[in-house]
Amino acid sequence: MRSSGEVLREGELEKRSDSLFQVWKKKRGVLTTDRLKLFPTGLGARPKELRFHSIPKVDCVERTGKYVYFTIVTTDHKEIDFRCAGGSHWNASITLALLDFQNRRALQDFRSLRERTAAAAAAAAAAEQEPEEAGATGQS
Incomplete structure (x- = not known):
């Protein structure tokens, strides 16, 4: 059995900003057994944590030529959009960790x-x- 907080995966993915222009921002993602941490590209900035107890599902997976787009839905019905390189399979890794x-x-x-x-x-x-x-x- 995996221990709580064990790192399952690290790497780059992009998150769509909540701003008016909705630009894609690169993040360093760290997936553990109980959360997804998103580290901004700047030094010293605190990571945003998406804890699995507040995520019921990963939704809307769509593949294009270069990217896979997916949405994480939170218990308060907030939708957070992500994209990753087509072969990186971040959406599958997050979905499997969430199901576990x-x-x-x-x-x-x-x-x-x-x-x-x-x-x-x-x-x-x-x-x-x-x-x-x-x-x-x-x-x-």
Whole structure:
């Protein structure tokens, strides 16, 4: 099993800006098991982090001659557009890492639910036995 924060991939991809002209800006992407970090080209600038817990899907994959275009959709319905070189497969890497994260989270949720259900059943069984034991000791 991969450890949280393990680097899966690094390289260049481009993000479309939110500005009026929507220019493509080169970023150094670092994909880990739980997020995508985007480092600007300037020195000393802080990276933008897209954490997988706030990303339900990677959408709108389109291939052109030179680029693959894709969109990351966030839980607040924001769409962030990216493009990468056709053979780099960034969209597939991000999608697979996101699915792996979602599967691990679903397993954790299931195990947690199962543990809570077992604890509640044990508490109910213990509560049922208490009155019986109190009645048995009161008769002596």
